[in-house]
Amino acid sequence: MTKIGVIHPDTLRQRVEGALRDAITSGVYRPGERLVERELCEDLGVSRASVREALRMLEAEKLVNIVPHRGPVVATISLEDARQLYELRTLLEGFAASGFVNNASSAKIADCEIAAAELRIAAERQDQNGVLKAKAKLYDTILGNCGNAHVWETLRGLHSRVNLLRATSLMDADRLPKSLAEIDALIQAFKDRDAEKAGEIARLHVNNASKVAFRYLKEQVSDPTAS
Secondary structure, eight states, rough: OOOOOOOHHHHHHHHHHHHHHHHHHHTTSSSTOOOHHHHHHHHOOHHHHHHHHHHHHHTTSSSSSEETEEEEEEEEOOHHHHHHHHHHHHHHHHHHHHHHHHHHHHHHHHHHHHHHHHHHHHHHHOOOHHHHHHHHHHHHHHTTTTHHHHHHHHHHHHHHHHHHHHHHHHHHHTTHHHHHHHHHHHHHHHTTTHHHHHHHHHHHHHHHHHHHHHHHHHHHHHHHOOO
């Protein structure tokens, strides 16, 4: 007789953590916004203990700050911090793209092509959550097959923080078509098995994205009420 799988204690916490992470990175909760535990418990239908444990995990990812006498708030990113994050992303994503060409199977390249198609569909529908999910799928495939698990682990952490900026800049009308074109070029480099070109395009993609993110961040600094 087939037995029901064991439910691990971390399962609920991981679901709560994922829901809060998605809400933060998609812009439901904005940088600097206070996260009220009671309201989170009501919204998610879970205990305060589950919410607190999830918040601790997100604090470790630097998505949440626990402020004395105020409680948890969504983290903010300074211009200097953003500059350093994108600088590191540029280096690592160029390396990962080149490594992907040298290590990925044809099936994994096809998976990237599928994710890129899903990204374009979500963008055409102006579906920000869909764009974020498609990009996450694309990056997970690239990073998971770049031949270096440490690069994967580091970049996944960076992407969580960068998503704080993407929540406002991702759907920029001028940037989005160019971003899609860059990703199409990256997929073509994968298919051509051109590691040097893939690395070059990946670095260009991050560099161009950083310019838009910096612009939005500067606007927020000059006008904290700007959306």
